[in-house]
Amino acid sequence: MKILNLNEGSFPIEMDLNLNSIDVPDVGSLKDTLDIKLKISKLSLNLLKCDGYISAKFIDTCQNCLKDTEVLIDGSVDVTIKDIKELHADSSEQDQTHYQDLEYFNIDNLIEEELALIYPDIVKCDRKCLEKKDPLIEKKNLPFKKIRDLID
Ligand SMILES: [Zn+2]
16 A cells, blocks of 8 residues: 655656555456556646556456456556545536545555446457357246246
C-alpha cells in the first residue's frame, strides 16, 4: 500500500509500479505482475489529474464454456482526482472522477478502481465462443423443463 500526500510536494508525480496482487472483485487471477505507469499532475488547488496505463495478464474463466482464458489488460488511465470532501458538493456529474482523501491518498484504491473499469465485462475464450450453441444454456431453456417444474 502506497500512501501519498497530494496536498503537498512537487508535481507531477510519476510512478512506475509492479504489483503482485490486486484486490478487485470479479477479476481473474493475476498472472505475473500488474504493470502500472502513472503520472499525477496538479491542475489547480483541489483538482488533480492522473494519466498513464495499466497492463496485466489475468487467467479467468470463459463465461460460455468455462474454459481457462487469458485476459490481456492494456488500458489507459485518464482520470480527474478530487478530494472526497467535494463528492457531495460536486454537481458536474463527471463520471471519470476519482474521489479520495488527498492528504492520505492510497494509490492502490485508484489502481483498483481503474482496473475494474478497464477489465472486460464479458470474458470469452475466443471471439466466437458466445455465438456457439452452449449445451448448458440449451438445457436450461428446454421448454418441458418448466412444465416439469410445475408438476414437481
Ligand atoms: Zn469459451
